[in-house]
Amino acid sequence: MSLLIYGANGYTGELIARRAVDRGLPAILAGRRAEALEPLAAQLGRPFRAFALDRPASIDPELAGVSVVLNCAGPFSRTATPLVEACLRSRVHYLDITGEIAVIEAIAARDTEARRLGVTLLPAAGFDVVPSDCLAAHVKRRLPTATHLTLAFRAGARMSRGTATTSVENAHGGGMIRSAGALRRIPSGWRTRLVDFGDGPTKAVIVPWGDVATAYYTTDIPNIEVYVAVPMAIRVGLRLARWAGPILATGLVQRAMKARVARGAPGPNAAARAAATSHLWAEARDDAGVVARARLQTAEAYELTSWTAVELASRALRGGLPVGFQTPAGACGADFILEFARSAREDTT
Numbered sequence: 001m002s003l004l005i006y007g008a009n010g011y012t013g014e015l016i017a018r019r020a021v022d023r024g025l026p027a028i029l030a031g032r033r034a035e036a037l038e039p040l041a042a043q044l045g046r047p048f049r050a051f052a053l054d055r056p057a058s059i060d061p062e063l064a065g066v067s068v069v070l071n072c073a074g075p076f077s078r079t080a081t082p083l084v085e086a087c088l089r090s091r092v093h094y095l096d097i098t099g100e101i102a103v104i105e106a107i108a109a110r111d112t113e114a115r116r117l118g119v120t121l122l123p124a125a126g127f128d129v130v131p132s133d134c135l136a137a138h139v140k141r142r143l144p145t146a147t148h149l150t151l152a153f154r155a156g157a158r159m160s161r162g163t164a165t166t167s168v169e170n171a172h173g174g175g176m177i178r179s180a181g182a183l184r185r186i187p188s189g190w191r192t193r194l195v196d197f198g199d200g201p202t203k204a205v206i207v208p209w210g211d212v213a214t215a216y217y218t219t220d221i222p223n224i225e226v227y228v229a230v231p232m233a234i235r236v237g238l239r240l241a242r243w244a245g246p247i248l249a250t251g252l253v254q255r256a257m258k259a260r261v262a263r264g265a266p267g268p269n270a271a272a273r274a275a276a277t278s279h280l281w282a283e284a285r286d287d288a289g290v291v292a293r294a295r296l297q298t299a300e301a302y303e304l305t306s307w308t309a310v311e312l313a314s315r316a317l318r319g320g321l322p323v324g325f326q327t328p329a330g331a332c333g334a335d336f337i338l339e340f341a342r343s344a345r346e347d348t349t
Contacts, residue, residue, distance in 0.1 A: 001317070003026060003028065003313050003316075004027075004066045005028070005072060006031060006069060006083060007073025008031055009036040010031075012126070013031070015306040019310045027044075028048065029044070029048040030051070031048075031073065032073075034050035060086055060089060066092055067092060067316075068093045068095065069083055070309060077100055077102065080096060080098060088110065088119055091118060093316045094121050095123070095313055099128025101176055101209075104124060105183070107121050114324045115324035118323050120331075121326065122326040122328065124327070126309050128209070129209070130329075130336070131153075131343070132211045132215070134337040135151065135296045136151060136284075138282070139283065139292045140220075140284055143292035145288070147223060147286050148284070149223065150225050150283045151215065151226045151280070152204045152228065153278065153279065154228070154278065154279045155278050174208075175190050177206070177212060177223075178213075178222065178224035181216070181222040183212065183213075191205070192205045195229060196281070198279065205230060211224065211226050273299075276301075278301050280297075281295050293348045296337065299343070315332070
């Protein structure tokens with residue numbers, strides 16, 4: 001039985017495909033267009049399957065001989081549902097590397113069905129959200145009474161074209177937090193705070209990161225906020241998006257922004273990935289005012305994504321993941337991230 005990597009010809013998908021082949025996994029490369037897949041498949045010596053996701057009848061036959069699908073094709077708001085449904089019909093385990101809250105919540109809603117069918121559904125198997133999910137689980141382990149969780153991160157390199165395209169599509173949607181267990185929409189750039197990643201206080205801005213969904217399932221903490229450390233110009237841009245939301249959502253502006261993204265480089269090159277480091281921070285707090293804080297350093301985000309996604313896929317191939325909807329730390333524990341090179345965790349409070 002094989003691992004089917006959908007979106008293998010994309011920037012992150014190719015990193016994952018190459019690592020899967022290096023690990024000796026029985027990978028099949030997949031995506032929409034044969035002409036985009038064939039050169040990579042020939043180079044890696046692996047078979048490929050080209051199929052679109054707009055008709056269920058065209059997906060199911062492509063899962064023959066497959067036991068795990070790893071979806072690397074974003075925006076996942078378009079690709080996750082048809083692949084999840086096909087995996088449930090075919091009783092194939094499903095993983096992806098999304099960080100989209102709505103996608104994660106939609107997959108979580110299939111938990112009962114997946115358990116009945118013996119299928120694992122594990123979204124967010126990359127930098128979104130493996131390191132932050134593990135850090136959230138760690139501070140909850142240190143403070144079991146926690147009722148509030150704050151996470152923050154500083155990525156080590158610029159975004160890929162795929163990540164940037166997803167950001168463009170969601171630019172008008174504002175922010176999101178978890179409040180009293182429920183998802184709550186907030187204005188874009190709603191709040192900032194200072195975060196110490198280990199080199200002094202850095203200003204970070206609140207963002208609708210995937211942990212707003214996943215950390216709730218991992219920790220049962222009902223109040224969750226996530227922040228990212230970015231330059232002042234981006235923080236200002238997020239605040240301006242509060243008023244520009246309707247404009248950003250128009251077809252003309254969307255096409256213009258996506259065209260600009262398409263003209264850029266696919267993503268950080270190998271040298272940039274090797275040189276960069278990502279930093280994460282977590283704070284758990286309970287109603288009595290007791291606090292547990294910790295920091296985590298990891299490899300660059302896209303490099304780490306290729307490591308964690310392939311490892312989780314390998315475990316799924318071996319039947320080593322629980323069935324039903326899972327989060328990375330929920331399935332593998334708070335210390336899972338420490339299994340990867342360049343990961344180091346420190347308790348600060």
